[in-house]
Amino acid sequence: MIIGGTVALKLSPHALEDLAQGRVAALVSATNGKTSTTRLLATAMSQGGPIASPTTGANMTEGAVWALATGAPGAQAVLEVDEAYLPRIVKETKPKVVLLANLSRDQLDRMSEVAMLARKWRKMIEENPEVLIIANADDPIVVFAAEKTKKIVWVSAGQAWTADSSVCPECGTLLSRDEKTWSCSGCGRKRPTPSWNFEWKAAQGKTTATAISPTGEKFDLSDLNLPGRFNASNATMALAACSELGYNLPKAVELMSTVSAVSGRYAVVQSGALKVRLLLAKNPAGWSELLDIMPPAPTPVIVMINSNSADGRDPSWLWDVPFERLAGRTVIASGNRRRDLAVRLLHAGVDSVVVEDPFAPDADLPDSVRAIDVIDCAATYTAFQKIRVGALEGEVDA
Amino acid sequence: MSKTVKIASIYPTLLGTYGDGGNVAALRHIAALHGITVSVEEVSPGNKVPANADIYVLGGGEDTAQSAAAAALHASGALAEGVKNGAAVLSICAGYQILGHTFLDAEGKPSAGLGLLDVTTDRLEKRAVGELVAHPLSSGPAGISAVLTGYENHGGFTHLGSGVEPFASVTSGIGNGDGTTEGAINGRVIGTYLHGPCLVRNPQVAEQLLSWAIDRKLEHIVEAEVEALRKERLDFVTKNR
Numbered sequence: 001m002i003i004g005g006t007v008a009l010k011l012s013p014h015a016l017e018d019l020a021q022g023r024v025a026a027l028v029s030a031t032n033g034k035t036s037t038t039r040l041l042a043t044a045m046s047q048g049g050p051i052a053s054p055t056t057g058a059n060m061t062e063g064a065v066w067a068l069a070t071g072a073p074g075a076q077a078v079l080e081v082d083e084a085y086l087p088r089i090v091k092e093t094k095p096k097v098v099l100l101a102n103l104s105r106d107q108l109d110r111m112s113e114v115a116m117l118a119r120k121w122r123k124m125i126e127e128n129p130e131v132l133i134i135a136n137a138d139d140p141i142v143v144f145a146a147e148k149t150k151k152i153v154w155v156s157a158g159q160a161w162t163a164d165s166s167v168c169p170e171c172g173t174l175l176s177r178d179e180k181t182w183s184c185s186g187c188g189r190k191r192p193t194p195s196w197n198f199e200w201k202a203a204q205g206k207t208t209a210t211a212i213s214p215t216g217e218k219f220d221l222s223d224l225n226l227p228g229r230f231n232a233s234n235a236t237m238a239l240a241a242c243s244e245l246g247y248n249l250p251k252a253v254e255l256m257s258t259v260s261a262v263s264g265r266y267a268v269v270q271s272g273a274l275k276v277r278l279l280l281a282k283n284p285a286g287w288s289e290l291l292d293i294m295p296p297a298p299t300p301v302i303v304m305i306n307s308n309s310a311d312g313r314d315p316s317w318l319w320d321v322p323f324e325r326l327a328g329r330t331v332i333a334s335g336n337r338r339r340d341l342a343v344r345l346l347h348a349g350v351d352s353v354v355v356e357d358p359f360a361p362d363a364d365l366p367d368s369v370r371a372i373d374v375i376d377c378a379a380t381y382t383a384f385q386k387i388r389v390g391a392l393e394g395e396v397d398a
Numbered sequence: 399m400s401k402t403v404k405i406a407s408i409y410p411t412l413l414g415t416y417g418d419g420g421n422v423a424a425l426r427h428i429a430a431l432h433g434i435t436v437s438v439e440e441v442s443p444g445n446k447v448p449a450n451a452d453i454y455v456l457g458g459g460e461d462t463a464q465s466a467a468a469a470a471l472h473a474s475g476a477l478a479e480g481v482k483n484g485a486a487v488l489s490i491c492a493g494y495q496i497l498g499h500t501f502l503d504a505e506g507k508p509s510a511g512l513g514l515l516d517v518t519t520d521r522l523e524k525r526a527v528g529e530l531v532a533h534p535l536s537s538g539p540a541g542i543s544a545v546l547t548g549y550e551n552h553g554g555f556t557h558l559g560s561g562v563e564p565f566a567s568v569t570s571g572i573g574n575g576d577g578t579t580e581g582a583i584n585g586r587v588i589g590t591y592l593h594g595p596c597l598v599r600n601p602q603v604a605e606q607l608l609s610w611a612i613d614r615k616l617e618h619i620v621e622a623e624v625e626a627l628r629k630e631r632l633d634f635v636t637k638n639r
Contacts, residue, residue: 105415113415113460166411167443172466174411174443313528314549316593319420339627343598346623347420347427354626 005062008069016061019068020093023052025076026241027093029086030101032286033234034059036226037099038080039262041238044252045078045245052077056263060085064093083117087124090131097244099237100135100142101157104164105320106283107312114141114164121145134240137194140182144169147192155240156180156194157233161285163320198236200229211236211253213243219253225260228293264384268374269391272359276302276377280384282311284320287378291321294376297328300369301376302358304335304383311380315340323348330366332358335383359387402435403611406451408477409443412467413493416551418457420595421488421604425453428597428604431619434612443467447476452611453486456493458552458593461504464492471496471512481514486586486610488603490596491552494581494589495519501554515589516561517582519554522575527551529635530571530592532580535564539583541606541616545569546580547599547631548592556589558582565590570635586610599628 008015025045028038042053052071054063059082068077081089083103090098100121103114122145125133135146137154141164146152159165165182167174173186183190195214201207209221209232219239221232235256242252261267265280279294281287294301307315315337323344331352333341338354345352355363369375377387407422422438429436441447443466454477459467471477481487487497495501498517503509506521530550534542546566555575558564564574565581565588573580573591581590588603590596597604601624609616 115460115462163411163414167463167466169462172462174466314416314551314593316417316420316549316595319417319423319595319598320414339623339630342623343627344420346621347423347598 004069005058005064005066008065009062015065016068016089016092019065020077022094023068023074023077024079024093024095025245026078026097026099027081027086027089027095028078028099028101029081029083030099031083031104031106031283032289033101033230034080036231036262036265037101037234037238038078039259040226040231040235040256041099041241042078043259044238044242044255045076045247047247047251047255048076050075054080061089064089084120087120090124090128094128095131097132097134097241099241100133100146101234101237102136102139102159102161102285103141103145104161104283104285105317115169118142118145118169122148125149132244134237134244136237137192138182140165140175140184140189140191141169143192144189147189153196153240153244154192154194155196155237156198157237158198158200158229160229161288163284196236196240198233200232202229209235211239213249217249219249221253221256223257225257226262226266228289230289264388267388269387271377271387271391272357273361273363274359274369274377275374276387277374278384278387279376279378280381281378282381284317287321290378291323291325294326294378297326298330298368299372299376300330300332300366301326301378302332302334302369303341304377304379305333305337305341306335306380306383307337308382311382318344323350326350330368332365332369334358335380400435401612402437403429403453403608404448404451405436405438405453405455406448406480407438407440408447408454408456408493409467409470410440410457412443412463413457413459415460415463416458416491416593417595418455418490418593421455421457421490421597424595424597424601424604425455425607428601428619429608431621432605432608432616434608443470447471447474449476449479450483451480451485453488453607454480456487456489456496458491458493460492464496464501465503465509467492468496468501468509468511472510478512478514481587484586486607487514487588488596488607489587489589490593491550491554491591494591495554495556497587497589498556514587515582515584516559517556517589518559519556522553522555522572525551525553526572526575526591528571529631530573530580531569531632531635532566532571532573532592533569534566537563538565539606541609541618542600542602544600544602545632546592546603547628547635548590548594548596550591551593552591556582570639598624599631
């Protein structure tokens with residue numbers, strides 16, 4: 001599909017600039033949640049007519065070209081953008097707003113280290129002062145990247161993963177943190193006062209999520225179909241963008257609640273002999289949040305770790321993920337790095353069974369796995385895509 | 399009563415970018431297999447580095463964090479004191495570079511290390527990223543005999559002085575950058591580019607560190623899951639050579 005975008009760029013290196021022409025309402029970038037936030041925002045904005053937006057999670061230049069070229073003519077566009085490609089795509093598409101949610105370690109075998117990426121974003125924002133930035137005030141790395149512009153809306157979108165922002169990205173001083181805020185005693189940088197706030201409460205299996213506007217108006221996000229704290233946080237970022245772009249906000253919440261699966265994420269699919277709920281996580285920050293939306297022990301889960309190019313070649317980040325939280329259940333360890341996972345789980349005190357292909361009819365699975373209707377299958381990118389594509393094409397024998 | 403082995407994890411918030419927390423997890427796990435009691439202190443920057451730990455562990459980190467860690471360790475002086483008292487040190491990647499005389503900061507300027515290993519680090523022409531396999535030297539610690547497996551991801555070229563021995567000899571990957579040597583060792587101080595994490599994929603190294611700490615030889619305990627992982631990784635390198 002993105003091949004179309006590649007061809008267009010071969011024919012005209014300015015294809016993206018030519019196609020954008022004031023149509024791009026928003027770009028969404030982050031280490032985690034790009035695809036879901038893009039979908040939430042595009043769905044919310046569809047109240048004003050058709051929106052051009054990628055449906056595949058393709059987020060480099062070719063993906064942007066393709067989404068613009070194939071969307072309804074003249075339609076407003078919402079694009080997700082790979083962190084490293086963002087400066088180029090901002091320059092070429094001149095978006096009205098850019099959403100920046102979080103930055104953390106990801107695929108260190110090929111990507112920049114986090115601080116380097118933040119410096120590139122910072123330069124980009126200085127060079128494009130007319131673009132409105134909507135950024136997460138709770139992530140110190142994002143704040144460092146975004147703070148130089150005057151056109152900014154800060155959102156308190158939360159930060160569950162702090163390991164990549166323990167020190168000030170500018171002066172290297174250890175940041176002080178309390179429950180809500182952070183500050184640097186070295187250079188005085190501190191969490192900006194957010195315009196939008198976000199509250200998440202989980203008690204006795206029930207969760208409530210609320211977005212609070214700059215004027216104190218509350219929006220209940222508890223009816224979102226996408227699970228987890230992080231998706232409610234994504235929705236708050238999207239709502240702030242809707243507000244800046246002039247959309248009706250209650251309508252935006254209603255439309256966002258209709259999103260139930262995003263490019264296969266959270267979809268229930270038949271994979272071989274098993275029916276699974278597909279979960280995608282690519283890095284320790286993503287995994288940490290994902291573990292919380294799995295059903296409680298002793299319900300077994302499948303975890304698939306691959307180390308193909310698109311996953312990152314080095315899965316030593318497994319040791320940054322709090323897999324201890326899976327204790328009390330059996331984990332089916334799969335993927336081409338299932339042996340790394342099995343050792344990680346051994347050290348975490350979690351029972352595991354190593355199975356090369358858990359979806360084969362004759363797979364040697366514990367009875368508890370076959371006994372449940374839908375089992376959670378959390379996977380890295382290529383393992384996730386393989387199951388998703390297999391289910392879409394019906395290639396797998398049921 | 400056998401003694402409690404005191405492990406100090408040095409600045410894991412600064413030096414822990416590449417899953418290096420797994421080294422401390424592995425020390426804990428392997429100590430338990432041998433019936434050794436350990437206490438682990440995770441030292442945050444700004445807090446006091448203990449001078450009386452038995453084993454110090456330093457992981458890898460980004461450039462800015464590396465410089466911050468080096469500055470804080472300089473100011474403390476406790477690591478040097480610990481080494482003088484006979485403590486063992488496992489330092490990985492950025493942590494290894496910090497233990498040398500100099501390393502390069504984010505701007506490429508030489509920055510002072512702790513001088514606990516007679517090495518200096520400048521830049522490789524091309525970043526070393528990939529599986530790393532190395533053989534321990536026969537002159538090295540008695541407890542480390544099995545081939546070493548890990549993953550390297552660094553831009554540093556580390557030059558060894560006469561005051562250290564190489565930790566191992568590279569059979570696949572880059573290591574220090576001279577084409578043959580990987581890491582450095584002097585007494586009980588080890589520096590290496592092996593992530594993976596190192597002690598997870600090479601339990602003999604963990605056993606050697608613990609053995610130094612309790613002053614007693616440890617018989618190697620084989621765990622099936624770990625052996626399966628080692629074999630799979632070593633086979634992968636052989637197949638893709």
